[in-house]
Amino acid sequence: MNSSRRDFLRSTGLGFLALGLPPAFLVRTAQAQSAKNKSLVVVFQRGAMDGLNVVVPFKDPAYYKLRPSIALREPGTNPESVIDLDGFYGLHPALAPLKNIYDQGQLAFIQATGSPDNTRSHFDAQDYMEIGTPGIKGTPDGWLNRCLLEGASSSSNFRGVAVTAQLPRMLAGRAPALTLSSIDEFHFRNEALGNALQKLYATSQDKELRLGAENLFSAMGELKRLSAKIPVSSERYPAGQFGAGLAQIARLIKADVGLEVAFTEIGGWDTHANEGGATGQLANRLKELGEGMAAFYRDLGQRMEDVVLLTMSEFGRTARENGNRGTDHGHANVMFAMGGKVHGGKVYGRWPGLAPEQLNEGRDLALTTDFRTVCGEMLTRHLGQKELTNIFPNFRATAPLGILA
Numbered sequence: 001m002n003s004s005r006r007d008f009l010r011s012t013g014l015g016f017l018a019l020g021l022p023p024a025f026l027v028r029t030a031q032a033q034s035a036k037n038k039s040l041v042v043v044f045q046r047g048a049m050d051g052l053n054v055v056v057p058f059k060d061p062a063y064y065k066l067r068p069s070i071a072l073r074e075p076g077t078n079p080e081s082v083i084d085l086d087g088f089y090g091l092h093p094a095l096a097p098l099k100n101i102y103d104q105g106q107l108a109f110i111q112a113t114g115s116p117d118n119t120r121s122h123f124d125a126q127d128y129m130e131i132g133t134p135g136i137k138g139t140p141d142g143w144l145n146r147c148l149l150e151g152a153s154s155s156s157n158f159r160g161v162a163v164t165a166q167l168p169r170m171l172a173g174r175a176p177a178l179t180l181s182s183i184d185e186f187h188f189r190n191e192a193l194g195n196a197l198q199k200l201y202a203t204s205q206d207k208e209l210r211l212g213a214e215n216l217f218s219a220m221g222e223l224k225r226l227s228a229k230i231p232v233s234s235e236r237y238p239a240g241q242f243g244a245g246l247a248q249i250a251r252l253i254k255a256d257v258g259l260e261v262a263f264t265e266i267g268g269w270d271t272h273a274n275e276g277g278a279t280g281q282l283a284n285r286l287k288e289l290g291e292g293m294a295a296f297y298r299d300l301g302q303r304m305e306d307v308v309l310l311t312m313s314e315f316g317r318t319a320r321e322n323g324n325r326g327t328d329h330g331h332a333n334v335m336f337a338m339g340g341k342v343h344g345g346k347v348y349g350r351w352p353g354l355a356p357e358q359l360n361e362g363r364d365l366a367l368t369t370d371f372r373t374v375c376g377e378m379l380t381r382h383l384g385q386k387e388l389t390n391i392f393p394n395f396r397a398t399a400p401l402g403i404l405a
Helices: 003-014 023-029 062-066 093-103 122-131 143-150 191-202 207-227 241-254 281-306 371-381
Strands: 039-045 055-057 089-091 107-114 160-162 261-266 307-313 333-339 346-348
Touching (some): 093 107, 143 160, 241 281, 261 281, 281 333
Parallel strands (some): 039 261
């Protein structure tokens, strides 16, 4: 198929949507599934979040020595104090909307986790976490796409959805996946142009192109018809693409369209200068993150029993603040897991310490939990995956942390 034609099919918003699959696959999509489905929602924090100022080890004496300007205060009545989690860790005050979910036992944190690869390149580190093979750039597909391939038991077109401008690497691969920015706007704004393009591609002599275009336009029509059945929430999500993305995912879950894995992202975490402590640059990003996750939790209500939301960022930040009152590219970080089946109210992962001899390369929080251990537990215990070797090749998983029931 001509590469420019392939690019057209992808740029319409459907990403790699089953090019060459028979039209019957799309016909079955019209039958929205009535049974509840287990869904895994992955939120990628692009830019490398400073996990040490998010789930704060306030009882580690080295923390305050390393961060004289940006460290957060120990728990107390001061509004700039961290929110006590367990007597050792405290939650950044900008994440206060999540504390109630933590107390209900449906939110957990995993400290000192991430990719074992030591790269400090945003692009390489993001790729490694999305394709699931740290240190190996040649992997052609993402681990969420491989998850869809391994569990191909549903005929829904909406098994994998990314609410992003482009299909992320995590969902790229042979399994069909959608990418959209808005359910209600997923169509040609110029209907005449859409009809003309549909007729043009219908007459193509290229069989693969013709079938791919047929599937593409059929799927757009199906989503347009389904949109009337997808409720719009009255919940207030934070302004911006992240809140809008979570709202779209919640609508798809409530519509029972067969959503199994979903992806969205939130950027702005590269805090080299003026990071701030309880207020400032990092706090602003955390406020949006916390309000979005809390709105998603309220929006789904009892449906959260069937949902797990997992966060990840490419790497953490240096343990020591730099001369610009910020932090540079580091290593281990913190992940969040939220859902009805999460054994929450707890911070998981072995704490490695922040003393000089305990730091990775003398500068970073050391990694004690591979992110694939966390993701693998979500796939096996939540989505029912039986074999992880095809999803995370060359990775021998350790015992599950027990994050999920």
